[in-house]
Amino acid sequence: MACLGLAGAILSLALTAPALAHEAHEGGRSPSRASWSSQPLLQSAGRPGERGAQAFRVAGMSDAELRVFAPESPGQSVLADKQGDGWQVAALAGSQGGYHWLLAERSESGKVLRAATIWSFPGKGSSPQGLLQTPLAGLDLRPLRVPEKGAFRENSSWSFRVTWNGLPLPGRDVFLETENGSRQRFVSGSDGVVKVLFPADYPADAIDPALGAVRTRKAYLLSVAHETEGMQHLSTFSQFYSPALLRERSLVWGAVFAGVGMLLAAPLIRRREKKHA
Amino acid sequence: MLERLPSSWNLARLRLVVQLFTFFLTVWGSTVLGYYAADKISTALPALSCAYDQQNGGYCVLIPLQHQMHHRIGEALVKAQQISQQVLLPTLISLGSFALFFFVLGKAFCAWVCPLGTVQEWLNRLGRRLGLQQNAIAPRATARVRPWKWLILLSLVFAVPLAAGMGVAPHSLGNPYCDVCPSRVVTTLLTGNVDEFAVNESSWLKFALGAVANTLFGFVVIAALALRQPFCRICPMLAMNAMLRHASLTRLVKRQSDKCDKCGICHKACPMDIHEIHTEHGRKAFHEDCTLCGRCAEYCPDDGVISIRFGPWAVFQSSRNYYKQRVKNESPNGDPKPIRIVRKKDAADLA
Numbered sequence: 066m067a068c069l070g071l072a073g074a075i076l077s078l079a080l081t082a083p084a085l086a087h088e089a090h091e092g093g094r095s096p097s098r099a100s101w102s103s104q105p106l107l108q109s110a111g112r113p114g115e116r117g118a119q120a121f122r123v124a125g126m127s128d129a130e131l132r133v134f135a136p137e138s139p140g141q142s143v144l145a146d147k148q149g150d151g152w153q154v155a156a157l158a159g160s161q162g163g164y165h166w167l168l169a170e171r172s173e174s175g176k177v178l179r180a181a182t183i184w185s186f187p188g189k190g191s192s193p194q195g196l197l198q199t200p201l202a203g204l205d206l207r208p209l210r211v212p213e214k215g216a217f218r219e220n221s222s223w224s225f226r227v228t229w230n231g232l233p234l235p236g237r238d239v240f241l242e243t244e245n246g247s248r249q250r251f252v253s254g255s256d257g258v259v260k261v262l263f264p265a266d267y268p269a270d271a272i273d274p275a276l277g278a279v280r281t282r283k284a285y286l287l288s289v290a291h292e293t294e295g296m297q298h299l300s301t302f303s304q305f306y307s308p309a310l311l312r313e314r315s316l317v318w319g320a321v322f323a324g325v326g327m328l329l330a331a332p333l334i335r336r337r338e339k340k341h342a
Numbered sequence: 343m344l345e346r347l348p349s350s351w352n353l354a355r356l357r358l359v360v361q362l363f364t365f366f367l368t369v370w371g372s373t374v375l376g377y378y379a380a381d382k383i384s385t386a387l388p389a390l391s392c393a394y395d396q397q398n399g400g401y402c403v404l405i406p407l408q409h410q411m412h413h414r415i416g417e418a419l420v421k422a423q424q425i426s427q428q429v430l431l432p433t434l435i436s437l438g439s440f441a442l443f444f445f446v447l448g449k450a451f452c453a454w455v456c457p458l459g460t461v462q463e464w465l466n467r468l469g470r471r472l473g474l475q476q477n478a479i480a481p482r483a484t485a486r487v488r489p490w491k492w493l494i495l496l497s498l499v500f501a502v503p504l505a506a507g508m509g510v511a512p513h514s515l516g517n518p519y520c521d522v523c524p525s526r527v528v529t530t531l532l533t534g535n536v537d538e539f540a541v542n543e544s545s546w547l548k549f550a551l552g553a554v555a556n557t558l559f560g561f562v563v564i565a566a567l568a569l570r571q572p573f574c575r576i577c578p579m580l581a582m583n584a585m586l587r588h589a590s591l592t593r594l595v596k597r598q599s600d601k602c603d604k605c606g607i608c609h610k611a612c613p614m615d616i617h618e619i620h621t622e623h624g625r626k627a628f629h630e631d632c633t634l635c636g637r638c639a640e641y642c643p644d645d646g647v648i649s650i651r652f653g654p655w656a657v658f659q660s661s662r663n664y665y666k667q668r669v670k671n672e673s674p675n676g677d678p679k680p681i682r683i684v685r686k687k688d689a690a691d692l693a
């Protein structure tokens with residue numbers, strides 16, 4: 066059954082993604098694609114620069130605009146300035162930093178393509194709760210929560226909500242693709258929420274020894290499509306996920322050393338002497 | 343049955359209620375406060391409310407301090423930049439918010455808020471219920487134990503992260519105190535997360551730090567059954583809290599009394615084995631190891647000798663009548679009365 070589901074998911078991806086990508090060609094230059102996904106993918110590029118400014122590029126979509134939303138004003142966006150083949154984005158003026166929502170968008174004949182990500186700029190910033198609870202009009206896909214410390218990790222479940230004009234979109238296929246090659250399909254519930262279990266798909270040698278499991282990361286992408294009034298909508302959300310921490314940690318050693326500590330404390334443990342009359 | 347019920351209000355019960363509340367906040371608080379740092383009570387709490395616990399309601403001050411030593415001050419020093427406002431500001435903000443909290447509640451963060459302090463206290467109660475012989479640290483031995491908290495604070499919270507930031511120590515020593523802190527293991531286990539209990543095998547250094555952390559964790563869990571507050575004695579937060587204790591609004595005050603010479607019950611009551619609470623008065627009686635639990639004031643049988651004060655007000659002070667009530671429930675050294683779990687055989691012997 067699982068094999069059939071997976072085969073269905075791959076087939077749907079194979080069928081929808083190229084069609085949508087093909088449409089994206091028509092309006093302008095041929096868009097470059099990520100090597101592991103044909104879907105519109107908004108991703109950071111390179112290391113942060115001055116005051117945490119970060120370069121972003123979008124793959125699988127050409128001539129897009131990038132809108133940036135700060136946590137302090139989740140309903141308002143600022144258009145990012147194009148720089149080369151991408152954008153250089155910093156925390157918006159007036160923001161304390163922290164998580165910002167970034168959305169690359171392109172509308173063309175019969176099609177609306179959106180690629181979103183969330184990015185934390187230096188500074189404590191406001192809670193991203195407002196950003197995560199403020200879907201945009203149109204087809205929107207965003208997490209209910211993002212990790213503040215730590216990361217999305219293998220074997221952990223995170224929820225995402227699909228909305229159309231701010232209202233939950235139930236029964237919708239949401240596809241997960243990972244840079245490590247996994248392809249999975251999830252279906253949104255009556256509240257538009259999909260619970261995504263990140264696959265344990267890191268190859269054994271994929272953990273960068275310099276970064277460890279804590280900071281090694283690869284990208285993932287979620288996509289959802291919706292058709293209404295002759296318009297096709299495709300929205301994606303991408304971010305990074307990391308290996309499970311237990312890949313480089315040992316519970317056995319944990320128990321052994323806890324046991325050593327307990328043994329060291331054992332001489333302190335004696336039964337109270339009884340008081341005899 | 344009825345005699346086991348609380349006969350009246352007392353400070354210990356009030357503290358228990360506060361501890362239950364703060365324990366929830368510091369271990370699972372994000373469920374009500376919100377998940378993000380901006381929603382938390384503070385990111386610089388003077389208690390071991392572990393930032394590795396993804397569900398807590400506020401972070402301990404030690405983690406931002408280590409990070410700032412490592413990433414800001416250490417790295418700025420090595421780039422030969424001036425220690426600018428931009429570099430020092432976050433450290434000052436962490437220390438400032440710590441001081442703000444501390445200025446109001448002071449050392450009470452230890453005995454009333456800290457989740458690890460609470461866990462140790464509850465384990466000790468369990469040990470007593472199980473009829474275990476209790477140990478105390480003798481006055482002469484305290485001199486050997488007390489410097490450790492300062493050493494740990496200076497080395498693991500300040501010096502080593504600074505050295506790591508300057509490239510003198512390995513980068514993986516960026517937050518060495520957190521790496522060995524038993525509160526990290528205890529509080530994450532309480533949220534059902536075993537990642538922090540597992541020992542990191544990716545390098546010998548991480549393995550060694552994990553080994554120390556888990557050994558300390560195992561030691562504290564067992565030792566707490568038979569010794570009050572074993573980890574608190576060497577806790578760097580105790581040292582941090584000690585630095586400003588006389589400036590805090592909440593503090594312990596003991597006035598001189600001639601009756602003290604022949605008494606010493608306050609020392610027996612003290613979970614930190616602070617003999618100075620018996621032998622000294624004035625500033626010296628409010629010792630660097632005090633956690634402001636208030637037990638000395640509860641068990642001092644003399645009116646008004648020991649008090650917990652908030653600014654000019656005595657929030658609680660010793661009194662003979664209170665003492666008489668208090669010893670009915672619990673002896674000064676912490677033995678509960680009258681409930682005690684004993685083996686069947688012992689029970690038969692007692693009968």
Ligand code: SF4
Nearest residue numbers: 452456459574577579
């Ligand atoms: S001394 Fe004890 S109560 Fe105070 S912070 Fe340390 S562990 Fe917590």
Ligand code: SF4
Nearest residue numbers: 612632633635636638
């Ligand atoms: S001196 Fe008093 S208030 Fe301080 S730890 Fe000891 S018993 Fe508690």
